Amino acid sequence: MREPAFWYRPPSLMSRLLMPLGAVYGQVAALRMHSRGFDAGIPVICVGNYHTGGAGKTPTVLALTKLLRELGETPIVLSRGYGGKWQGPVKVDPERHVAANVGDEPLMLALTVPVVIARDRIGGVALARSQGASVILMDDGFQNPAISKDASIIVIDGDRGLGNACVFPAGPLRAPLPPQLARTDALIVIGDGTAAGAVAAAIAAQAKPVLSARLVPDAASLARFAGKRVLAFAGIGDPGRFFRTLRGAGVDVVRERIFADHHAFSREEIEALIAEAGRDGLTLVTTEKDIARLRGVEAIAASMRDIAAFAVTLAFDDAAKLRKFVADQLFKARENKYQARN
Template identity: 55%
Template sequence: MRPPRFWAAGADHSVARALGPLGAVYGALTARRMDRPGLRAGCPVLCLGNFTLGGAGKTPAAIAVAALLVELGRCPAFLSRGYGGRLAGPIRVDPNHHGAADVGDEPLLLARHAPTIVSRDRPAGAAQCRALGADVIVMDDGLQNPTLTKDLAWAVVDGGAGIGNGRPFPAGPLRAPLGRQWPHVAGLILVGDGAPGASVAESAERRGLPVHRARLVPDKIELAGRRFLAFAGIGRPEKFFATLRETAAVIVAERPFADHHPYGETELAALVAEADRLGAELVTTEKDAVRLPAAFAARVSVLRVRLVPNDPQALYGQIRQALSDSKAARFP
């Protein structure tokens, strides 16, 4: 879905106010569910989730955390629900065999970096991760899912969006009232700049929680001066368009789609025709690229990004402490 305008930070819209009572019920139910105890996985579980619906940079953050774990000598595996995929799992993602319709788009990206299990039953998925030899599980999303105990959970927040208007769904983007979610996280990963995200960071710091500021850095591919029709179906397409501009690419048209949008043949053909008419190339995100048919993908450039923490040592430190605490808890 594409977030409605009244979800935006600072918005005070009559529709949001009218939906407020429904949001209060939804948020209370989600918060109550989050409070339930979960099962232990038998190894540390690190979770990267959202306070809100929609994307904030969880997948690049999960990949960055897994890379730090490898540097620490650990063997991480990713665990994902596989949003948008038809397979319930638990199943190991094979990019050579599975498509986005099978396992979702994000697991296909994760599987390029470490073994990845898709499972709607998180404890069953954790057991499968352990069977693969993982000694740490990195959950991409799942902050509001209580079935698995997390040893360390971060909320990933988009600096430009923050928590939107601060209301629970459907009145706003929050999955539960913010005050009820804070006790479930041990820190914040703030991706990019912006007043909305800075406000959330201040709230975290007042609670004594670490805030790990980070940025998305595009791969070093030569785009400067090239003309592009840019399209993206992610949580905030405008963030992709802004990152693309930083490469000095010339964007002649922007075409945003809903997050996880399943591209149809007709609209893809229309994008090709429009790009040809404008004398431009097509460019999209890595996440969108895995949802494209192979024949069409050959026409599209892909801008890959990676998450770079401003202070990697601070993130290292929190991970080391969580791993140490987890070991102490299991072996008193």
């Protein structure tokens, strides 16, 4: 699905016409968020968004994976497996599985951290625990009440913010903002934009941490594209952020091609991109998530050598603050669970 352009403009006639539907959707979503979820028995840290589409959850999950391992934990990611056909629960194997079955984000994450996909999140918790998880990292699911979260970390893009701040389908919000703010334990603002300023101020007013972060290009990717003219394409929630990251890193982006989030590329589409790039002397570049979706597609496999991924990591302005927050939340979660058992 491509996000409607009016979501990221001041409230328009279209958004106003859809507000009654948004009010109903929002009321149901807010009521669900009040439900008491299943206790996983081990700490659960959720990485989520207030809105649909991309904001930087995947690099945040990878950064938290690294941090948790430094703290001596054994994290396993729990994902719904959006975009994949399988219900699960199943542990993702990047050597055997493809994005069409398990989803592109889980397949990409599984290169770094164990990942379990499950539409039934309680079943996913059981599988993660059987695999030795000491902590579960939920990739999305902030608004879903099935599992009780010990800490919810929300990611927001500093350039896009919350768009028109209306509830779906009038805007991108998954639920009304007040109940979402109330259940936020920390906010991560990615990038230098100011569109998230009001949300950050609201979280800070609750004496909850607001962390600033930015996407940092991998050194090997920078070297690979130095002096190259590129055709960049992406089928993610916010392709514009990918293009801005490329240009911010000094990559000469000559042309952009945008596809819907989780787009299933056809052989014809990939061949057309390769032909266009070859005709104009351009290098094809896309996201790591798109590469994960392309891998394992038999009709496209032979063309992969003509496409390169631009790798990034998430760097925090105050990594010590994040480390303290995570360590404190783990301690508090284990204390609460111990007291509940005794």
